[in-house]
Amino acid sequence: MIQIVKYNEDTLKVIIPYNPEFVVKIKTISGRKWHPDEKYWSVPNNSETVNKIFKLFENENLEIDPDLKLTQINYDFSDLKKELVSRKYSSKTLKSYVYYNRELIDFAGKSPSEITNEDIKNFLVYLTETKNAATATINQAINALKFYYGGILKKKFIYEIVRPKKDKKLPVILSKEEIAKIINSVDNLKHKTILMTVYSAGLRVSEVVKLRPEDIDSKRMLIFIKGSKGRKDRYTLLSETALKVLQQYLQAYKPKKWLFEGASGEKYLSTRTVQAIFEHAKERSGIKKEVSIHSLRHSFATHLLEGGTDLRYIQEILGHAHSKTTEIYTHVSTKNIGKIKSPLDSIKLKE
Numbered sequence: 001m002i003q004i005v006k007y008n009e010d011t012l013k014v015i016i017p018y019n020p021e022f023v024v025k026i027k028t029i030s031g032r033k034w035h036p037d038e039k040y041w042s043v044p045n046n047s048e049t050v051n052k053i054f055k056l057f058e059n060e061n062l063e064i065d066p067d068l069k070l071t072q073i074n075y076d077f078s079d080l081k082k083e084l085v086s087r088k089y090s091s092k093t094l095k096s097y098v099y100y101n102r103e104l105i106d107f108a109g110k111s112p113s114e115i116t117n118e119d120i121k122n123f124l125v126y127l128t129e130t131k132n133a134a135t136a137t138i139n140q141a142i143n144a145l146k147f148y149y150g151g152i153l154k155k156k157f158i159y160e161i162v163r164p165k166k167d168k169k170l171p172v173i174l175s176k177e178e179i180a181k182i183i184n185s186v187d188n189l190k191h192k193t194i195l196m197t198v199y200s201a202g203l204r205v206s207e208v209v210k211l212r213p214e215d216i217d218s219k220r221m222l223i224f225i226k227g228s229k230g231r232k233d234r235y236t237l238l239s240e241t242a243l244k245v246l247q248q249y250l251q252a253y254k255p256k257k258w259l260f261e262g263a264s265g266e267k268y269l270s271t272r273t274v275q276a277i278f279e280h281a282k283e284r285s286g287i288k289k290e291v292s293i294h295s296l297r298h299s300f301a302t303h304l305l306e307g308g309t310d311l312r313y314i315q316e317i318l319g320h321a322h323s324k325t326t327e328i329y330t331h332v333s334t335k336n337i338g339k340i341k342s343p344l345d346s347i348k349l350k351e
Helices: 020-026 047-056 078-086 091-108 117-130 135-152 176-184 189-201 240-253 271-285 294-306 311-318 323-330
Strands: 002-006 011-015 033-035 040-044 062-064 222-225 234-237
Touching: 011 047, 040 047, 047 091, 078 091, 078 135, 091 117, 091 135, 117 135, 176 189, 176 271, 176 294, 189 234, 189 240, 189 271, 189 294, 234 311, 294 311, 294 323, 311 323
Parallel strands: 002 062
Antiparallel strands: 002 011, 011 040, 033 040, 222 234
16 A cells, blocks of 8 residues: 655655665656655655656555545646648547657656757656567657657757667568468358458558458459558559459448448458457467568568569558668568578488
8 A cells, every 4th residue: 555645735655664675666767765764655646656656656546645635647738749740640640649748758757948968868768678569569659759849849858869769570471371271261252352362462550441342453353442541642553362352242232331341331440350250260270470460561572572473563562761761571571581592401311
């Protein structure tokens, strides 16, 4: 039990059971003081401190003085939202940027105008060491904070933040046989059509759910992707095999606004639903690899490369802004490495 009691108008009394982790946490609060005789900590009585106590001990049992009026910081970041909307950033980016900026003020227990360089560094260390956040997550958080504090609030310190090096992980690729197993394990026509469309065209999950019936151009054998990542339009391949299944699906389901409609018919299917469809199909197929729905896109690109398609065309089909992003598939393709013989094969061993 952690007790928070009002000592006077300026001070709060915090009584915590002895725990080295609790001591480390309470020492991060500015203006705290330990009173050894009475065995309690005194901290400033203000909303910033209270907010930080809530954040530090969010998973602990808190007992709060009923006479104490506690108010947590509730900053809506309307200025950040307005700037992102005016620059036509995606709703996904907007949510992400607001999320990380809100996490920072919750962590620091301060309003944005009071945030310092040290607060940001401590927050990034917290994400890295306590939350075990991936490098991509850290970089996303830095982008969000840099946009707000550097771009909107015009604070210089944000530019001092050093970005961590990206993890050099290669995508896990499914073989064509494994792709077939996954697709063949699905009986539901709608679910099978979704998976075939994703793999056959190399789509992101956010792209396949937003397809409309008119985006399928069967005359030119192309699929039109509108307003994808980076607000770019592009065309990708329409497979003959996928088209046959798509035609069966269109006849059976007769979708109107969206190609793959949700339960209500007014909205498109959620990305989580599509991810769940893939996970279920993977389990039924018996595939043990650590793969997700996005692995179908990785596999599509790798299979194109192994089939002799030029990397520049693959970049265009996938909608990559930079060639370096596409070049990762040269590291997982077996096109060349598969031709190399292991030296063990040239050694005569006893049978």
